[in-house]
Amino acid sequence: xxxxxxxxxxxxxxxxxxxxxxxxxxxxxxxxxxxxxxxxxxxxxxxxxxxxxxxxxxxxxxxxxxxxxxxxxxxxxxxxxxxxxxxxxxxxxxxxxxxxxxxxxxxxxxxxxxxxxxxxxxxxxxxxxxxxxxxxxxxxxxxxxxxxxxxxxxxxxxxxxxxxxxxxxxxxxxxxxxxxxxxxxxxxxxxxxxxxxxxxxxxxxxxxxxxxxxxxxxxxxxxxxxxxxxxxxxxxxxxxxxxxxxxxxxxxxxxxxxxxxxxxxxxxxxxxxxxxxxxxxxxxxxxxxxxxxxxxxxxxxxxxxxxxxxxxxxxxxxxxxxxxxxxxxxxxxxxxxxxxxxxxxxxxxxxxxxxxxxxxxxxxxxxxxxxxxxxxxxxxxxxxxxxxxxxxxxxxxxxxxxxxxxxxxxxxxxxxxxxxxxxxxxxxxxxxxxxxxxxxxxxxxxxxxxxxxxxxxxxxxxxxxxxxxxxxxxxxxxxxxxxxxxxxxxxxxxxxxxxxxxxxxxxxxxxxxxxxxxxxxxxxxxxxxxxxxxxxxxxxxxxxxxxxxxxxxxxxxxxxxxxxxxxxxxxxxxxxxxxxxxxxxxxxxxxxxxxxxxxxxxxxxxxxxxxxxxxxxxxxxxxxxxxxxxxxxxxxxxxxxxxxxxxxxxxxxxxxxxxxxxxxxxxxxxxxxxxxxxxxxxxxxxxxxxxxxxxxxxxxxxxxxxxxxxxxxxxxxxxxxxxxxxxxxxxxxxxxxxxxxxxxxxxxxxxxxxxxxxxxxxxxxxxxxxxxxxxxxxxxxxxxxxxxxxxxxxxxxxxxxxxxxxxxxxxxxxxxxxxxxxxxxxxxxxxxxxxxxxxxxxxxxxxxxxxxxxxxxxxxxxxxxxxxxxxxxxxxxxxxxxxxxxxxxx
Numbered sequence: 001x002x003x004x005x006x007x008x009x010x011x012x013x014x015x016x017x018x019x020x021x022x023x024x025x026x027x028x029x030x031x032x033x034x035x036x037x038x039x040x041x042x043x044x045x046x047x048x049x050x051x052x053x054x055x056x057x058x059x060x061x062x063x064x065x066x067x068x069x070x071x072x073x074x075x076x077x078x079x080x081x082x083x084x085x086x087x088x089x090x091x092x093x094x095x096x097x098x099x100x101x102x103x104x105x106x107x108x109x110x111x112x113x114x115x116x117x118x119x120x121x122x123x124x125x126x127x128x129x130x131x132x133x134x135x136x137x138x139x140x141x142x143x144x145x146x147x148x149x150x151x152x153x154x155x156x157x158x159x160x161x162x163x164x165x166x167x168x169x170x171x172x173x174x175x176x177x178x179x180x181x182x183x184x185x186x187x188x189x190x191x192x193x194x195x196x197x198x199x200x201x202x203x204x205x206x207x208x209x210x211x212x213x214x215x216x217x218x219x220x221x222x223x224x225x226x227x228x229x230x231x232x233x234x235x236x237x238x239x240x241x242x243x244x245x246x247x248x249x250x251x252x253x254x255x256x257x258x259x260x261x262x263x264x265x266x267x268x269x270x271x272x273x274x275x276x277x278x279x280x281x282x283x284x285x286x287x288x289x290x291x292x293x294x295x296x297x298x299x300x301x302x303x304x305x306x307x308x309x310x311x312x313x314x315x316x317x318x319x320x321x322x323x324x325x326x327x328x329x330x331x332x333x334x335x336x337x338x339x340x341x342x343x344x345x346x347x348x349x350x351x352x353x354x355x356x357x358x359x360x361x362x363x364x365x366x367x368x369x370x371x372x373x374x375x376x377x378x379x380x381x382x383x384x385x386x387x388x389x390x391x392x393x394x395x396x397x398x399x400x401x402x403x404x405x406x407x408x409x410x411x412x413x414x415x416x417x418x419x420x421x422x423x424x425x426x427x428x429x430x431x432x433x434x435x436x437x438x439x440x441x442x443x444x445x446x447x448x449x450x451x452x453x454x455x456x457x458x459x460x461x462x463x464x465x466x467x468x469x470x471x472x473x474x475x476x477x478x479x480x481x482x483x484x485x486x487x488x489x490x491x492x493x494x495x496x497x498x499x500x501x502x503x504x505x506x507x508x509x510x511x512x513x514x515x516x517x518x519x520x521x522x523x524x525x526x527x528x529x530x531x532x533x534x535x536x537x538x539x540x541x542x543x544x545x546x547x548x549x550x551x552x553x554x555x556x557x558x559x560x561x562x563x564x565x566x567x568x569x570x571x572x573x574x575x576x577x578x579x580x581x582x583x584x585x586x587x588x589x590x591x592x593x594x595x596x597x598x599x600x601x602x603x604x605x606x607x608x609x610x611x612x613x614x615x616x617x618x619x620x621x622x623x624x625x626x627x628x629x630x631x632x633x634x635x636x637x638x639x640x641x642x643x644x645x646x647x648x649x650x651x652x653x654x655x656x657x658x659x660x661x662x663x664x665x666x667x668x669x670x671x672x673x674x675x676x677x678x679x680x681x682x683x684x685x686x687x688x689x690x691x692x693x694x695x696x697x698x699x700x701x702x703x704x705x706x707x708x709x710x711x712x713x714x715x716x717x718x719x720x721x722x723x724x725x726x727x728x729x730x731x732x733x734x735x736x737x738x739x740x741x742x743x744x745x746x747x748x749x750x751x752x753x754x755x756x757x758x759x760x761x762x763x764x765x766x767x768x769x770x771x772x773x774x775x776x777x778x779x780x781x782x783x784x785x786x787x788x789x790x791x792x793x794x795x796x797x798x799x800x801x802x803x804x805x806x807x808x809x810x811x812x813x814x815x816x817x818x819x820x821x822x823x824x825x826x827x828x829x830x831x832x833x834x835x836x837x838x839x840x841x842x843x844x845x846x847x848x849x850x851x852x853x854x855x856x857x858x859x860x861x862x863x864x865x866x867x868x869x870x871x872x873x874x875x876x877x878x879x880x881x882x883x884x885x886x887x888x889x890x
Contacts, residue, residue: 810837
């Protein structure tokens with residue numbers, strides 16, 4: 001918990017940060033404000049390009065510079081003496097939507113005239129300049145014809161003048177008389193008022209206001225020169241970043257607009273300030289490299305406004321410092337940054353220096369939430385402020401608020417660590433690159449928090465418009481950030497390229513990407529934050545918690561074959577889930593720090609399928625998809641749910657393969673093969689399978705090494721029977737490997753993945769497999785599978801079974817190598833020897849036949865393998881049909 005008084009003048013700021021507001025300190029950019037002020041004061045005109053990420057304070061910076069540039073009569077103000085003009089006319093125009101050149105010019109003429117009138121400057125101008133301004137202003141609404149005659153008649157009358165304000169002169173007929181008679185008739189005729197005409201008028205207005213039109217000063221009766229009021233217009237075209245958000249087409253339209261207005265933007269006597277996003281900064285740099293481009297010819301000066309990363313510390317330090325001074329307390333030491341590595345439950349937050357450390361955590365929290373944007377910073381601070389009965393404000397953090405501060409301050413320290421390590425590797429990073437890297441770190445981290453424990457890759461983060469393209473984050477950069485988050489235990493590496501036990505679809509040299517998931521510890525903490533804070537739930541895009549119960553009614557888009565999920569040993573909700581994919585047993589997550597937010601019970605659902613199945617935490621991952629623990633809301637039973645990896649779901653070939661797995665799975669009903677319950681299409685393709693309770697063979701091999709011969713024979717019988725059943729359905733190419741085999745206490749060894757199985761007499765497999773593709777797990781593939789996926793048949797599955805048996809007896813894989821390619825070459829090149837393996841000569845002979853290099857030398861069908869196996873002494877000793885309750889437990 002934390003309670004920090006603020007000074008009494010503090011006020012909530014809900015609008016863009018006001019200039020000179022005493023309640024909030026200046027948060028930065030003082031040097032840039034001074035640079036812009038100097039450009040405005042000590043130049044006669046020009047167009048400036050001010051760029052930066054949205055919310056970085058660009059508009060506030062411009063307004064502060066304009067305030068400081070205002071001239072004063074005495075010349076001792078912040079703007080200093082201005083011999084060039086007597087007044088500064090600021091015209092602020094939002095161009096957040098697309099405009100044609102004539103529309104923008106019309107708007108500028110009208111806004112200049114209206115601002116002159118609002119500030120009382122119009123009446124101080126000479127009458128002939130007033131008339132020219134009035135005519136230009138009126139022509140932006142109507143088009144006119146004008147006739148003029150001149151005579152020598154003396155005397156006359158004044159028909160319509162300026163006594164009633166500037167807008168009174170917009171009458172259809174206007175006559176004036178002077179010493180020499182001049183008459184003008186202005187008639188509304190609605191004639192064309194072209195872009196060229198209004199451009200000429202705008203340039204002329206700038207000249208008239210600045211006194212650069214060449215007219216002599218007006219003389220009075222004594223012929224003394226009467227000083228003319230000289231006005232310097234500064235036109236701010238704001239929110240261009242909203243205009244260019246639509247991409248290259250919008251930027252191209254803006255560039256055409258700039259080209260059309262080049263004569264106006266380069267006119268002497270006025271400044272134009274364009275406030276835009278980093279996309280225009282990039283275009284300007286590219287344009288400068290080409291030489292003699294549009295941006296170089298239009299913009300006299302460019303400025304990039306970086307994000308305010310130090311603003312949280314400045315805000316907290318100054319607000320609390322003023323409060324302590326009001327209360328007569330000694331100044332507080334500066335906030336101490338939150339550590340990135342040390343567990344928070346080991347920190348002394350109440351002893352000496354504890355207050356500075358707690359303030360440091362508050363600063364880190366505000367930095368993560370604001371991401372260099374002052375508006376977001378103030379919004380976040382406002383949410384933590386409370387007022388006591390005396391009108392004294394303070395930052396007050398209750399238990400739930402403090403849990404959020406601890407959580408995000410730790411993440412901020414982790415992101416800052418990654419940013420600083422990259423910055424030191426760069427010789428001289430420019431501000432925009434530093435902003436992109438910092439913002440990228442925060443956005444990628446938040447993306448990972450929103451993943452809710454689903455498996456993803458760097459391509460999933462960068463693809464499908466997940467990140468703002470202005471960040472310029474490519475896949476390798478995101479990969480580095482994800483690696484860093486994994487080193488700090490925010491993410492878990494699910495699989496990496498080159499693993500010999502990973503399933504391959506295609507070329508083994510290109511197979512595999514690194515896959516990540518949010519650790520269960522962080523998933524639980526995110527769930528706890530969302531449960532206690534509605535804003536957190538919205539920001540993290542988590543669904544509202546569903547009430548416990550059963551969903552009734554038909555499930556849409558589900559291909560169901562009947563039965564219940566628990567018919568074949570589905571795990572109870574309170575038991576340990578042991579269904580595993582390519583990686584074998586998933587290690588238990590590290591316990592969260594005692595001071596971290598916790599979540600009791602089941603992790604929140606990742607998604608809901610067909611209004612019936614909830615997807616929760618991951619329990620295994622393979623080459624095509626990941627398997628998650630889920631729940632059937634209709635029956636209340638736990639199920640296993642297989643979802644495709646995100647970047648593969650958009651590929652039609654992969655999607656067809658995944659759907660084929662569902663078609664194959666729904667045909668299979670055997671106790672030694674996992675049962676597919678349903679194939680779901682809404683809101684995404686998924687397979688609903690039974691949840692098998694028991695240890696994986698891969699985990700047992702890692703734990704014990706070689707297994708007992710009798711246990712291996714029992715496993716061979718179970719798997720041989722499963723292959724015989726698949727062969728009867730004309731199915732083959734099962735991805736047999738230790739991580740895809742689970743021991744069930746009643747059913748024996750169970751194959752849990754049919755992801756690459758195919759029907760031998762269906763031509764669809766030819767369409768889904770390209771010539772030369774490798775499909776399977778290299779370490780357990782037959783030589784013909786290495787050469788071509790199309791050559792594989794049931795004999796290839798018997799070879800894979802032999803490779804699994806060899807590893808169980810020898811305690812090591814049949815072939816080894818540094819990567820998949822080396823293993824593939826070893827399978828094609830190295831001979832297989834079963835000499836020295838435990839067991840009888842008959843058993844070794846069965847294994848040798850399974851591992852024959854030529855498919856013709858192997859058993860031609862599983863039934864022949866089973867007959868040979870039953871003839872071994874080990875099989876006769878165990879007895880036919882003996883199904884141990886748990887064959888691998890020691």
